[in-house]
Amino acid sequence: MQIDLTGKRALVTGSTEGIGYAIARQLSRAGADVVVNGRSEDKTAKAAARLKSEGPGGKVKSAAADLSTAEGCAALVAQIPQVDILINNAGIFQPIDFFDAEDEVWDRHWQVNVMSTVRLSRAYLPGMQKLNWGRVIFLASESGFNIPVEMIHYGVSKTADIAVARGLAKRMAGTGITVNSVLPGPTLSEGVETMLAEEQARTGLPLEEVAAAFVKQHRSSSIIQRAATVEEVANLVTYLASPFASATTGASVRVDGGVIDTL
Numbered sequence: 001m002q003i004d005l006t007g008k009r010a011l012v013t014g015s016t017e018g019i020g021y022a023i024a025r026q027l028s029r030a031g032a033d034v035v036v037n038g039r040s041e042d043k044t045a046k047a048a049a050r051l052k053s054e055g056p057g058g059k060v061k062s063a064a065a066d067l068s069t070a071e072g073c074a075a076l077v078a079q080i081p082q083v084d085i086l087i088n089n090a091g092i093f094q095p096i097d098f099f100d101a102e103d104e105v106w107d108r109h110w111q112v113n114v115m116s117t118v119r120l121s122r123a124y125l126p127g128m129q130k131l132n133w134g135r136v137i138f139l140a141s142e143s144g145f146n147i148p149v150e151m152i153h154y155g156v157s158k159t160a161d162i163a164v165a166r167g168l169a170k171r172m173a174g175t176g177i178t179v180n181s182v183l184p185g186p187t188l189s190e191g192v193e194t195m196l197a198e199e200q201a202r203t204g205l206p207l208e209e210v211a212a213a214f215v216k217q218h219r220s221s222s223i224i225q226r227a228a229t230v231e232e233v234a235n236l237v238t239y240l241a242s243p244f245a246s247a248t249t250g251a252s253v254r255v256d257g258g259v260i261d262t263l
């Protein structure tokens, strides 16, 4: 199977690093024209330059915008008015016990993880509808099923993503547009590296070993018993973004290493 996305315009939110950057790289290698997004102009431009240098691939553009507000989402849409593939990847996660998580924590996770996906889907789906082709992919999480006790606010936001994606898939019924959620398990992104930094400093162990210990302790149902790589997640996203995945819509597709223990 050769995935060819030549001529497709893709926007990957939050793609200066982590899973988002890996997705941007894979889509670009498959020939798509890719827009890289992050909060700061400088970091976003650097990520776009890095992506170009890692070519060959489609055209690469940089569009900085902070997606934690309605204004930030509107600023991104003003820069990039139309796309064929929208990857709602930007997301934040911060372990805080329920009794310490003030409203601000809940609101911040809701705005970035849920409202940015709502606002961008609302902006880009009509353009896809005119062409009768489109792909919208939400980076949800296994945490949307297995609500993590150390960050209930995060789990709830990811459950909401899965619900929005399912609802939108049905809203787009009978068109060439598919809408799906991808559910990664623990994945060694820069964000997770930061989360594990203290433990790594304390133990002096290599990052992969610290990540595997985290998985065994906090996601003990993991079948692969390690963190996934960002490329392993990007592979699935790239397939779902391709014309080959035209009969998969409204689905929550797992790349969680088997963490979710259901059939």
Ligand code: NAD
Pocket (backbone or CB within 6 Å): 013, 014, 015, 016, 017, 018, 019, 020, 037, 038, 039, 065, 066, 067, 068, 088, 089, 090, 091, 092, 093, 112, 139, 140, 141, 142, 183, 184, 185, 186, 187, 188, 189, 190, 191, 192
């Ligand atoms: P990361 O922290 O490594 O990278 C996050 C990216 O999002 C960065 O490019 C950052 O600049 C961007 N971002 C954050 N806030 C933003 C904002 N307000 N506006 C624009 N961009 C913003 O994260 P990651 O681990 O690669 O996670 C990517 C997605 O995958 C998230 O939605 C996350 O919830 C989900 N996910 C991650 C894991 C994991 O273990 N890494 C597991 C399941 C789901």
